[in-house]
Amino acid sequence: MIVVMKQTADADDTARVAQHIEERGFSLHISKGEARTIIGIIGANEHELDSDSFEVLPGVEKTMRIMQPFKAASRDFTQKKTVINVNGSQIGGDRVAVFAGPCSVETREQILETAYAVADTGAQFLRGGAFKPRSSPYSFQGLGHEGLEHLAEAREKTGLSIITEVMSVEDIELVEQYTDIFQVGARNTQNYPLLKALGRASKPVFLKRGLAGTLEELLMSAEYILSEGNMNVMLCERGIRTFETYTRNTFDVNAIPVLQNLTHLPVIADPAHGTGKWDLVNPISKSAVAAGADGVMIEVHPNPAQAKSDGAQSLTLKNFAALMKDLKRVAAAVDRSI
Amino acid sequence: MIVVMKQTADADDTARVAQHIEERGFSLHISKGEARTIIGIIGANEHELDSDSFEVLPGVEKTMRIMQPFKAASRDFTQKKTVINVNGSQIGGDRVAVFAGPCSVETREQILETAYAVADTGAQFLRGGAFKPRSSPYSFQGLGHEGLEHLAEAREKTGLSIITEVMSVEDIELVEQYTDIFQVGARNTQNYPLLKALGRASKPVFLKRGLAGTLEELLMSAEYILSEGNMNVMLCERGIRTFETYTRNTFDVNAIPVLQNLTHLPVIADPAHGTGKWDLVNPISKSAVAAGADGVMIEVHPNPAQAKSDGAQSLTLKNFAALMKDLKRVAAAVDRSI
Amino acid sequence: MIVVMKQTADADDTARVAQHIEERGFSLHISKGEARTIIGIIGANEHELDSDSFEVLPGVEKTMRIMQPFKAASRDFTQKKTVINVNGSQIGGDRVAVFAGPCSVETREQILETAYAVADTGAQFLRGGAFKPRSSPYSFQGLGHEGLEHLAEAREKTGLSIITEVMSVEDIELVEQYTDIFQVGARNTQNYPLLKALGRASKPVFLKRGLAGTLEELLMSAEYILSEGNMNVMLCERGIRTFETYTRNTFDVNAIPVLQNLTHLPVIADPAHGTGKWDLVNPISKSAVAAGADGVMIEVHPNPAQAKSDGAQSLTLKNFAALMKDLKRVAAAVDRSI
């Protein structure tokens, strides 16, 4: 960490900062420039330093961190890319993983019909929400336990692995009995009690970026899971909130290569939430694969106009099959398969 | 709700939308303009309609809602402003409520020293976190149960009422035994299981706006609590995330009068999180009171440089006392007291 | 336009709105719902109505527009895609246009070396700034007239067409003598005197989206040019400003298919400004082409570490040649050529 002193700071101010550093067990280097004095803090573990405690000292203008605040999620931790194995399918390897299915599990028939169609295209993962975080208390809140039963039946019948959202600590035990992958939604991306508990669970975690979450914050949330011992975490870019209102969110395609520079964890794209409009899902899915995504999550519904949630951003079964053909071509153009 | 058809939509498209409306038990009015056909949906309960289901029908350009999606939180529900009574102090009345104390309860001595100083200024509420949502798993996570004990002792000794954060459903029962007001932090503002459970609790809820939460979303989160029966909810503007990096967040002072137009619930300001810098807390607190806030939450610490969290935005006891004097003058200038 | 009345509005309020509408030569339809009265304004030219004038009338809650505010730029104006012909090369056709070159023209040698390398890859357009909008008055401001001379020589020697930025009305005449395409930068995207003057110029205009410009605003800026008679306008997505600081801007890949839905004008991507980092230019260029961009603008420099501007986001000649190979594969995968 670097501490930059104000132009008006005097020797006492600098001495006070130096003492503050030494009290915390770090050493320091003072550099007096013509315009500013700068103090470099020397020591292996910058994470233990709280920049706040310096910024309130008299004469301090600002502090700047040298290191990323995440460790286990960092490329510094391991240069080798994490590959997550789920029932024989890999996430983070050469093949682009496809997670497809309805926003919500609505009926046994709906999820089975979708699952068969998804399996037919060669996708490996069936998504479907049983516990739904809805912005209105008056909206459909999901089938709960019954939805999990339907997902399990769909897995049995199609061989797809399943992924479903978990919204609170008390549901983890139940959901873990059914799912192959836990999904953490954008609204819970900084629900730390949930993340810690998932860090002690046995199944991989699919962690979505928050609506206004920086990439650093996403990696810090992953760090909560990793630091408890669960190393099978994949990250999902799902659009961020900006001033643009034509789309529901702004899909941050930059996040894909940036995260791959910063972390060894697989990076998945969610073009449905990233756009909010079904007719943008095809081009944005292709853009995500071209940018190097390790997977895509696609909302698919047999009849989007009757969907109980997210119909506007769901593909029909037929449009999903067409998308899979398009994605295979784009994946091949960047030396991946689907 | 209004459905706007595309210029290229034909009679079949319109008929399909009409049928979709009628199947849901609503009636409609079709208006054919020169450039667009517009369909008005008539019926009392627009909340039951999912705009998504219309937007996927062929020929539909967009939908527009007429009504606000919140009900119990709305001024339509009651024109009378909600006043919340806590141990004889009112929130939402003529007097501006002041919630002051450290970010975290760190030691018995720290919270007692702060509590006495807060009480001396005439403030009524002591804040202090026992369960802390920290962005890093390596940071201080709060004293937990022990922190609640210290808060209770501070209440006993000073007569201040206490407010503390609750982060998960399983902690509600414990926290409720101690606190006078539950605080829900910005990261949990869309933690719906938590909001529903607090809707069944007996103590008032202090609900912070999310980092990138719209005012509508904040009111929908309040609606989750209200719809379960707990009508004592106050809303808190605590800064939103923008592109500006000089401050930690951008304090949205507009939110204060806007919320007071939209809802009957009290509106509180949190200038510490809204700025992230202690030297901005004084001017922004004054601006909030001048804009009509029903209360302010202030972070106060006996020694900010040694604080375990949020030191950079905490006032010293002396600066807090000075702020209280300043606020009394501004409150008087807008016909309020403190 | 739809006018939504407040719940508390009375018959006088509604009558006043009706009179206001009729005074402006429009007719209306009043719909009294259980909760709200809604007034539809009927007439061909919604653009002439100022929503502000309604929102100040007593009893009005809000207004909502039915139509897009742009006309000549709209798909309603023509369903046929605009193809711009520049010296025999087409922009907006099957072939993806590539605009490549340094941020600034720095020396004759620099631009010639770059031009030869660009031409070798099969790209058709040479970019290079002679007038530079720099955020600091102390930074290099461009070679001006001399830079235009160098660009013209490079065109002569390589057969590339040239594109360069114009920053003010008084420079248009000079720049027009040299350039094949005018570039309008993000900072001038709402410089209306400049846009109007370019609407009367004879060369095509390459119009960049503003840093915080909505897609609607971008189309309204295009409308300024189109409405003066210059129909050869192409639009450029170059990243928007968000809270994310890891990248210089957030490249809004959604904008590509959205604009292609809304307008007949060609849509170009600028991944250099959209990311700010040279090592992200390759993946983001591929993502833009996969999403359907009609062209890409790439910053290329013989020696980025010595560049006088934007070195951090410039490709070396070698990396640019490699990118062109990669883009050809992605273009083919979406049925385009480069």
Next chain:
Amino acid sequence: MIVVMKQTADADDTARVAQHIEERGFSLHISKGEARTIIGIIGANEHELDSDSFEVLPGVEKTMRIMQPFKAASRDFTQKKTVINVNGSQIGGDRVAVFAGPCSVETREQILETAYAVADTGAQFLRGGAFKPRSSPYSFQGLGHEGLEHLAEAREKTGLSIITEVMSVEDIELVEQYTDIFQVGARNTQNYPLLKALGRASKPVFLKRGLAGTLEELLMSAEYILSEGNMNVMLCERGIRTFETYTRNTFDVNAIPVLQNLTHLPVIADPAHGTGKWDLVNPISKSAVAAGADGVMIEVHPNPAQAKSDGAQSLTLKNFAALMKDLKRVAAAVDRSI
């Protein structure tokens, strides 16, 4: 400037950075930590260094600036606050300056009626646009020269000083013959040719923050004016663009005390653009004065429903008079007058 090397950087990488620094005439200090090597660049004029040129060198992770990039606008330049004198009225002194008038000058009668009403309240400055930047080419574009004539007549009759917007370099000479203060609007805040030309003009400049402009960028724009010799610049916070759609913009009240920390220039608030709604102008004006603004700009119109622009955010003459009374009380509460 600090250069942080990657964990994987080797001695050659560090040597190359060192050479790059020395070639530019700076000296350096290398600090090898356990995890990273850090290179401090030593020299008085950090402004001359382009961080881009370092970021493309192999092995460089990032650069961090020590100094603010603005100089003449900085508190380092002078600790004494700038007070601007216009016809005997001061801006930046103890008295809060009030700039009031219609968005556009529409007719002689309209501006005279408004001017008399403004003068009656004790305000000192009459605003009114003659050249109008409108987002639609189909909207009223201002009266131009005729509008300036009306403003001059209003000044003659009331003694108010006048302020009006200038949109392009070629209009400066004309506008300067009439106005007392040049206004630069949000859309031109980075129109550098305009700023440079105003830096050579003889009248003070009222510079608005850009829609998505950081405070640093605003100060860099001021620097363009100051560096040409015009030291009479005042800065205006007028709301920034965020995700919140209930208000037209988000008024960034934090900007007021932050700017006063960073610069010696006066800071004005524009609550009309900062909110977009006339009924929010009163509370937000009070909040701005409470936060320490040196002035407020208020849109006032004799009949907002008939205004040709910005009617929705304009006060009636009566509401403006009431606001002035309210502001006097708030100003007194923070030891200012109006």
